[in-house]
Amino acid sequence: MPSRRSHTKSRKGCSECKRRHVKCDEGAPKCSLCKKRKLECVYPPPNSDADSPRGSSIAQDGSDSGALTPGGDSPWQTRMVEMRLFHQYLTATYHTLAQDGLSGYHLSISIPRMATSFPYLLDSLLALSALHLATAEPENRRLMVDAALRYQSQACSGLGKVLSDISPPDYEPAFVSSIFIMLFATGLPVVSLENRPVDPLSAVLEVRTLITGCAMLFNRINEMGTDGELDSWLCVPETEERLTEKKAQEYDPLQANDFIDPDIESFSSDDSLEDISKLFDLHRSIMQSLEQLRSTVDTPTSPNQGLYQTTWKLLWQAIEPWPKIGSHGGVISWPLFITDEYLNLLQNGDWMARVLFLHYGVAMRLLCNRWYVRDWGRRLVMATLEPLGEIPPEWSATISWMKQAVEIRS
Template structure:
């Protein structure tokens, strides 16, 4: 498909969208007024409010998507936005602004490898000309980045991001309903990468301003998306590694040929130095959580205002809980080991560990996390250390660590579980051992 065909298709979609807006008075006003904020680039309109843009849990609008019973790809649902309630439509000039920003700035924001950056700047957009769903997701990612860089203009950019992400997801659904082939798997995998990056990007670009946002639910949505896309595309792994985007996704051992996954068993001396303290701590954490879980049949948690007792989802037996939590910790350790022993120049080890752990998680662990089971929250707090280490070179991760650890700490305050998150709090800069321990001496004991 050539460039003109892609953009002619886009113009027809925009015309249809404008026609829908003309059925409402607010749509007519939005189109007539043009509502472009000063200094915010070329936007055909902007949203006057702050609600519901982007993915993630808590507070976001929901797109009219198939029900969970009929939707073959439910991992996408939380990242669709209902644009029938908005007052904006993206124009081709603003789309060109987004593409310009991607090819001049955004492509450089998650890889320091010159080979990978070249592929991201030239090869990915070239592939996107044949697959509009990838083109839409690139534009959505660029719009999220601009919303992050220009917070005063974020509503206009977020509206564009939502519109393009909706189109990307709908296009991906259509492609996935057909056959995943050696031809289209590259665009699908690239789209899944940028969709996941965009899911993370909703927090620093928008959700940090949203008081109703739940960081834990938002992270669960990202985990579900990552796991779903990984399962869908796993059969195309060999094609992806040898395809036109191989410079981005290539894997291999140091000195290897790029086709070997390497040995995922790392010794303490092999671990990436920045990840070493966490790697060393995980066996002790597993033993401690195993001891506590071995004494419980139900879990009682207390916040500052309420106390609730819940049973674990999934396999709710004592040994089942221990197995689920131990498996999650082992997966975290294996993630660190794998990114440490496999040499990939296209992305830092910390960045890769952020995305590796979610695809190794069990549904039982995610069910425990969804119910805010203390043991699951403790493990998540330790995963946040990896996000914290990756934040300095990944703008889309900015703020996630403090948001998550703050919520986890608040949830566990006044319970025996609190001591198990002191170290992550210290690492991310949310506490110090001495003040925390002093306060814990006077904390109300909760019967396990």
């Protein structure tokens, strides 16, 4: 019987060979495997613990650009990546989540401090930061999305274990983690530039499930009856969307209509202001369309009239306060309140249910300046309309308006 061929482990091999568990020939500047497969060939630092099984599968390549490359497996490499993502959150990502009335202190101080004691919250924070970094560094988009997915998976797994028998100390960190996970799920398709077809109903059901989890934890916090670390942050009754970071100090959303309406042309030289004016125009046109739709909803010609009226009211309450979030959580939270009966009508092709849903898609364009939403509303509307074929005459004008409305610049 032939003896088994011995295998000498390559302790100085490249990260890609280590990931694949194959021997590296340690060629320079690329080993033969990476050269053959046209992969990036990165060697771990000389002093790193290259054989440690506990590290992350993401590493820093040591180049001046600070680009991240997959394949590292040492604790040192994992720590460097996580420090970079934590820094990204503290210097950039939290700013994109902050809103007028919601203290940046909680987002930049309380939540990061809390994350150091609750691993699932830390993982969800790192996942969201990696996804945000993917938008800022297009050249590292794939690597950052891979990192984001890895931390998101760990966050979901950790949170799931906590939720099975949750206790008061976990209420707040679990609530924040669930928000980060929801924002991640919303942003992943647009950040990763996925071209796969969108199933509108499935997308809304996924958002609904995630928001339901957030709402459940929020209720637990309110029922706890004690002052938590996020108490003053979560109890602000009405908060305002910050339309753009650039205009935050010079632009008052409460006075936006008066500020913009007199003469749009006078602000055309300022792109940021022009985009803001388009959002306010879009908001007004959505509210006008809903007002016109109300007469149809109130006409007692269908056994589903009560369901239509309830759904219309929820939609109005979600959209009307913009740019404030309002007591119902704003546009992004609308799926939380819709009923299973309405979803059944939508699934069965009921046109009134469909038109109401399309208004939600158009309203999501009001959030297109946020990196985790971007053109999600447009994709939702177009994916809903694409398979419909011929539009009933009574809805043709409304559908035509919707197609134009979702094409505003992100």
